[in-house]
């Protein structure tokens with residue numbers, strides 16, 4: 084029995100319309116974007132992850148996605164990534180999943196292999212790539228499609244051979260089965276940001292001359308094999324999302340036309356939603372970024388949605404309810420992923436509701452909080468509103 088409904092319905096607010104994908108019923112269109120916390124214990128979810136993810140479900144998001152969760156130890160971004168490469172990592176994740184479900188929420192896990200960008204410090208530790216000596220001490224092979232590093236400071240990765248490719252596929256399949264065993268409602272594949280799958284897709288990082296390199300069809304082969312493997316490992320009622328980088332942002336790299344072809348191929352192997360991000364391939368592409376601005380990647384989601392008819396998830400600098408609502412109203416995406424704005428305010432969906440409806444909907448808050456807030460609003464609402472107006476006037480006049 085869930086303790087709180089998620090905000091849903093409402094006249095005109097597309098952001099709060101439900102969506103059914105396979106057997107998954109989402110109460111609204113708000114998805115919490117995957118965000119690495121570097122807080123797991125040997126791949127196992129900790130109290131930090133329970134609170135970090137749990138507060139977003141209290142905040143009213145229709146779906147919460149975990150951070151990129153490694154399918155093998157060498158596929159981690161850092162030492163403390165979430166992981167699903169061993170069975171003992173299932174129960175700690177199930178604890179988080181159970182909490183989300185108890186609150187009437189939905190949760191998906193983002194499965195990832197970091198490839199040639201594996202092994203680095205958390206940003207607050209400096210964000211540096213582990214050196215060759217550190218990797219050797221950790222017995223951590225850095226793997227990629229070709230012996231090409233993502234930039235200065237990164238070692239040259241080992242080129243994946245046939246046995247290595249088979250291990251990657253096995254890792255994704257086993258991790259998907261563990262995610263299902265933990266009770267997650269859906270899985271997202273992380274095929275963006277220059278990690279293993281993205282590095283196979285891009286001609287900048289993939290110089291292979293076997294069945295996994297060269298033509299677009301060959302460069303898509305491993306990512307599509309991964310998607311097919313994960314789809315087969317999941318029950319048919321659980322949706323599969325896939326995050327891609329729509330463009331590398333560099334001359335001669337992966338581009339929008341490639342993404343449209345790839346999205347169609349992903350759909351053919353059973354991917355339901357394309358989560359459209361961009362960039363991240365290498366230092367070179369970081370130097371030539373897609374211009375940042377509000378909703379800077381939304382146009383990519385729109386193109387994929389228009390060209391393929393697939394469900395898309397828009398992400399990147401979507402900061403308030405009206406902006407999210409406009410994206411849905413213009414038909415640019417079906418789901419809205421919120422990252423840093425939710426770090427700033429885990430109650431972002433409830434704020435968005437207020438911005439779009441001009442009123443709070445305490446009936447959909449967690450009951451332990453909502454009942455008190457509704458009571459206060461009834462008795463003291465006009466006082467609170469007068470105080471809020473006063474504060475707005477003060478900040479407008481610079482006091």
Ligand SMILES: Cc1cc2nc3c(=O)[nH]c(=O)nc-3n(C[C@H](O)[C@H](O)[C@H](O)COP(=O)(O)O)c2cc1C
Nearest residue numbers: 116117118119150151398399400401421422423424
């Ligand atoms: C702390 C942090 C960690 C992130 N980790 C991931 C990740 O694990 N997987 C991923 O696909 N994107 C990751 N991202 C990117 C976000 O999911 C999102 O795409 C990006 O922050 C842009 O959206 P925003 O402007 O709403 O924050 C991360 C972003 C932040 C801020």
